[in-house]
Amino acid sequence: MDKEKARYFTFLLYPESIPSNWELKLELLGVPIAVSPLHDKDLSDVEGQKYKKPHYHVIYVSKNPVTAESVRLKIKRSLGDNSVALVQIIRTSVENTYLYLTHESKDAIEKKKHVYDKTDITLLSNFDIDRYITLDVEEKDDMLNEVCDLIDEHDIANMRELRRFIKLHGAEYGLPSIKIINSVLRSHTGLIRLYFDAVYQERKYGSNIPNVNSETGEILSEVSDD
Numbered sequence: 001m002d003k004e005k006a007r008y009f010t011f012l013l014y015p016e017s018i019p020s021n022w023e024l025k026l027e028l029l030g031v032p033i034a035v036s037p038l039h040d041k042d043l044s045d046v047e048g049q050k051y052k053k054p055h056y057h058v059i060y061v062s063k064n065p066v067t068a069e070s071v072r073l074k075i076k077r078s079l080g081d082n083s084v085a086l087v088q089i090i091r092t093s094v095e096n097t098y099l100y101l102t103h104e105s106k107d108a109i110e111k112k113k114h115v116y117d118k119t120d121i122t123l124l125s126n127f128d129i130d131r132y133i134t135l136d137v138e139e140k141d142d143m144l145n146e147v148c149d150l151i152d153e154h155d156i157a158n159m160r161e162l163r164r165f166i167k168l169h170g171a172e173y174g175l176p177s178i179k180i181i182n183s184v185l186r187s188h189t190g191l192i193r194l195y196f197d198a199v200y201q202e203r204k205y206g207s208n209i210p211n212v213n214s215e216t217g218e219i220l221s222e223v224s225d226d
Helices: 022-027 068-079 094-100 106-110 137-153 159-173 178-205
Strands: 005-013 033-035 056-067 087-089 122-124 219-221
Touching (some): 022 033, 022 068, 056 068, 068 087, 094 106, 137 159, 137 178
Antiparallel strands (some): 005 056, 005 087, 033 122
16 A cells, blocks of 8 residues: 655545535535536547546645545545545646646646636635745746836836736736735845836826837937926
């Protein structure tokens, strides 16, 4: 029996094998859990069968490192002996597995799998995907540049305005939640403050930036200081 321990696990649940109050029973386990929308439009590889049997994908976050078998037994005690057959350790990342809940992971998109509505994801015991998203150095730099461009292009003068803008338009620019953005900006508060201050000064005193031809670099007009 595999004794490898981990904190992040995934498994399948089938509606006909779990009780009607399965959500409540999982909530009572007291660990963060995310459950996919019902996957009832997954194409089947079996000849003569259009769709696979409807099922849920589940992400289970243990408080401490445990074995997959211990999680399986815990689920069986909660939902019944026939509720779960296999529990697997998440080998990629919680973020990627979470995206797969709606078939929005890179792999699922490449395979052109049916995309489910993310608003139908069930979150139990305060599951928060932002806690499990990790960014590499290049991704952090790209996000910082994107935020600086937004501040400049949309004349955002302070953090309050930035939060409001991201809440309303962040998805349009492919930005994550403000919580993740804050974690990146904390290391660059001096730079962000300079951008905010530049916008504030421009609002207060007007712009002294000359009109420049983007192709030739020629100054077309100067802005007077009076």
